[in-house]
Structures are given as C-alpha cells and as structure tokens.
Amino acid sequence: xxxxxxxxxxxxxxxxxxxxxxxxxxxxxxxxxxxxxxxxxxxxxxxxxxxxxxxxxxxxxxxxxxxxxxxxxxxxxxxxxxxxxxxxxxxxxxxxxxxxxxxxxxxxxxxxxxxxxxxxxxxxxxxxxxxxxxxxxxxxxxxxxxxxxxxxxxxxxxxxxxxxxxxxxxxxxxxxxxxxxxxxxxxxxxxxxxxxxxxxxxxxxxxxxxxxxxxxxxxxxxxxxxxxxxxxxxxxxxxxxxxxxxxxxxxxxxxxxxx
Amino acid sequence: xxxxxxxxxxxxxxxxxxxxxxxxxxxxxxxxxxxxxxxxxxxxxxxxxxxxxxxxxxxxxxxxxxxxxxxxxxxxxxxxxxxxxxxxxxxxxxxxxxxxxxxxxxxxxxxxxxxxxxxxxxxxxxxxxxxxxxxxxxxxxxxxxx
Numbered sequence: 001x002x003x004x005x006x007x008x009x010x011x012x013x014x015x016x017x018x019x020x021x022x023x024x025x026x027x028x029x030x031x032x033x034x035x036x037x038x039x040x041x042x043x044x045x046x047x048x049x050x051x052x053x054x055x056x057x058x059x060x061x062x063x064x065x066x067x068x069x070x071x072x073x074x075x076x077x078x079x080x081x082x083x084x085x086x087x088x089x090x091x092x093x094x095x096x097x098x099x100x101x102x103x104x105x106x107x108x109x110x111x112x113x114x115x116x117x118x119x120x121x122x123x124x125x126x127x128x129x130x131x132x133x134x135x136x137x138x139x140x141x142x143x144x145x146x147x148x149x150x151x152x153x154x155x156x157x158x159x160x161x162x163x164x165x166x167x168x169x170x171x172x173x174x175x176x177x178x179x180x181x182x183x184x185x186x187x188x189x190x191x192x193x194x195x196x197x198x199x200x201x202x203x204x205x206x207x208x209x210x211x212x213x214x215x216x217x218x219x220x221x222x223x224x225x226x227x228x229x230x231x232x233x234x235x236x237x238x239x240x241x242x243x244x245x246x247x248x249x250x251x252x253x254x255x256x257x258x259x
Numbered sequence: 260x261x262x263x264x265x266x267x268x269x270x271x272x273x274x275x276x277x278x279x280x281x282x283x284x285x286x287x288x289x290x291x292x293x294x295x296x297x298x299x300x301x302x303x304x305x306x307x308x309x310x311x312x313x314x315x316x317x318x319x320x321x322x323x324x325x326x327x328x329x330x331x332x333x334x335x336x337x338x339x340x341x342x343x344x345x346x347x348x349x350x351x352x353x354x355x356x357x358x359x360x361x362x363x364x365x366x367x368x369x370x371x372x373x374x375x376x377x378x379x380x381x382x383x384x385x386x387x388x389x390x391x392x393x394x395x396x397x398x399x400x401x402x403x404x405x
Contacts, residue, residue: 009261015312117340125334126331134307136311143329
C-alpha cells in the first residue's frame with residue numbers, strides 16, 4: 001500500500017500551507033516593528049509586567065515623535081498590562097485590516113486578554129471539557145499568534161512582549177516569529193529567583209535568543225540576595241537596571257536609555 | 260491528511276465537510292476511479308484540537324478574520340469588547356427573521372459573523388439574507404455555531 005509521501009496529489013486541507021500562511025501574516029504585520037523584545041523570567045511574581053509597562057512608557061517618552069512603542073500582554077491567564085498602562089476599557093475597533101490596539105499612558109499601544117474578558121472572569125475557551133489539556137495549549141498559542149498578526153501595530157520603535165512565568169509561551173513565541181526574539185530578563189535578588197531565572201536564561205540562550213540583559217527588581221532591604229550580579233557573571237550579560245521598591249520615574253528613564 | 264482507496268490504489272478527493280454543531284466533524288472523500296465514498300468522523304476533542312490551531316480540514320472557505328479564533332473560542336469574552344461595522348457591507352439586506360437570529364449570536368463574535376454572512380451574500384449577488392441563506396452559508400462555509 002502506498003503511504004502519504006507516495007501520493008503526489010495535493011492535500012486538499014493544506015494544513016501545512018494554512019500554518020505557513022499564518023506565519024506569513026505575522027511576519028507582514030511585524031515588518032514595521034524595529035525591535036521585538038521578550039520580557040521574561042522563569043519565576044512568577046518578580047514584576048515582569050510592572051517592568052514591561054514602565055519600561056515601555058519610558059521608551060515612548062524618550063522616542064517622543066518617533067514611531068511609538070507597543071506592549072503585547074502574552075500572559076493570557078493573568079493579564080495585568082491594561083491596568084499598569086492605565087488603558088481605558090473600551091471597544092477594540094476592527095476593520096478588514098485587523099484590530100486596532102488600545103492606547104495606554106504615554107501613548108503606548110497594547111493588546112491584552114484583559115481588554116477582552118468579562119470583568120474578573122478567567123480565560124475560558126469553548127470546547128469539550130474532558131481532556132481539555134490536549135487542546136488548550138494550542139488554543140493559547142493561537143491567541144498569541146493572533147495578537148501578533150491581527151493587531152494593527154503599524155510602525156513601532158519597539159514591541160515588548162510580556163511573557164508569563166515559565167517557558168511555554170516563550171517557545172510558542174519563537175515558533176510563531178520563526179526566530180528566537182531578544183530577551184530581557186527580570187529577576188528579584190533572592191537565590192530562589194536566581195535559580196529559576198537561570199533555567200529560563202539557559203533555555204533562551206540554547207534556543208538562540210540574544211540575552212539583552214537583566215533587570216533586578218524589588219531591590220532594597222526586604223529581599224536578600226544578589227541574583228542580578230550572579231546571573232550577570234554566569235551569563236556574561238549586564239545588569240541593565242536595579243529597580244527599588246518605590247521607583248521614581250527617572251529610574252525608568254535611565255533603564256530606557258540602556259535598553 | 261490524504262485518503263487512499265486501497266483497492267484502486269487511487270488518492271481520494273475531498274468531498275464535503277459537515278459540522279453538525281455538537282462539536283464533531285464529518286468530512287467525506289471519494290475515490291475518482293470506483294466512486295467509493297468514505298467519511299472521516301472526528302470526536303469533539305479531535306475536532307477541537309485541529310480548530311485550536313486555527314486551521315480547517317478541507318481548507319479555508321473564508322479569509323481569516325482579525326482575532327478570529329479568539330472571538331470564536333473564548334467563552335468569557337466581554338460583550339462589548341469589539342466595535343465592528345467599520346467596513347462597507349454593500350447593499351445586502353437582512354430579513355427580520357435573519358436579524359433576530361443574528362441577535363442570538365453573542366456580541367463578542369456577532370460583528371465578525373455578520374461580516375462573513377454579508378460577504379457570502381454579496382459575492383453571490385444575494386440581495387437579502389434570510390435564515391435559509393444563513394443555513395446554506397453555514398453548511399458551505401463550515402461555520403459551526405454561527
């Protein structure tokens with residue numbers, strides 16, 4: 001009996017071509033983005049979204065009159081970017097071309113599941129509940145792809161992608177973009193954070209991402225440790241900024257300069 | 260995905276796709292030589308897995324809509340999350356029954372659904388969308404739940 005590759009007629013479903021078309025749509029959409037940066041950490045609760053939002057605002061202020069800055073909130077299950085960017089809850093305007101991003105403080109464009117969900121509602125998908133683990137990951141990756149490819153980002157100086165804890169979304173992002181994005185790592189000073197972030201940085205480097213640097217968040221008297229410096233030495237990347245518990249605006253402005 | 264008629268050693272041709280609305284999918288394939296037709300039947304989990312990738316068995320019948328899968332698949336979407344209708348929808352009319360039926364579609368996805376039906380009608384020179392037209396479009400385009 002002949003097998004798949006022996007049959008020369010086209011596969012009518014063309015699933016491979018459909019996937020390729022999806023990738024192409026993302027590539028075309030992001031053609032006007034000068035730089036994509038994934039903000040990640042292997043650890044939850046280190047303030048990735050907080051750093052992302054304030055850094056985006058600072059870059060936007062610094063490049064006032066430029067192309068602009070965008071934030072894609074890839075934390076689909078715990079979206080916080082709209083609140084951090086003080087984005088008003090409003091309808092997302094759609095057209096043939098795509099969905100217009102929301103506009104937050106300092107003119108930062110953003111898209112987030114937080115803009116689309118019912119107030120306080122968890123992200124839930126339609127579909128069979130039994131064995132939902134089989135398809136839920138694929139659905140979340142599809143949502144990420146649509147955020148990248150269907151939002152009218154236009155021309156941007158930078159698009160920051162706020163990743164959730166763990167590595168899954170980062171790997172999905174690499175696949176969707178077709179190349180591993182540069183990574184900005186956020187940690188807090190503790191050894192526990194150092195250990196988790198180390199794994200993430202190692203995974204990102206092995207995947208081929210350029211490690212842009214480290215932001216050490218929540219420094220001060222409460223959290224003990226020197227995760228930033230240790231990770232910096234281990235990976236040979238700079239600590240680009242240290243953010244205290246109560247940062248002043250110039251802290252973000254300085255970080256925007258080095259980033 | 261390809262189907263082979265083993266007796267004839269012929270690749271079978273895609274026939275039609277049906278989405279009965281219970282989460283399952285049926286797709287038929289026909290042998291061009293002997294005419295034998297087989298149906299591929301997938302259960303809800305299998306169907307969901309494929310649709311979660313944003314692809315369609317049998318090929319796409321309508322162009323991808325912005326945030327199409329988010330709008331179709333998110334169950335907890337805010338009713339007024341999207342503002343649609345920024346597009347010229349031509350002179351297609353909606354019968355009262357069709358309007359009533361469209362009104363039962365959740366707001367989160369309604370604008371997108373309306374656009375797809377309007378495109379379907381306009382491309383075929385249909386002046387008025389009725390429930391019967393919606394049924395036909397739904398079957399032809401594979402618009403489960405729309």
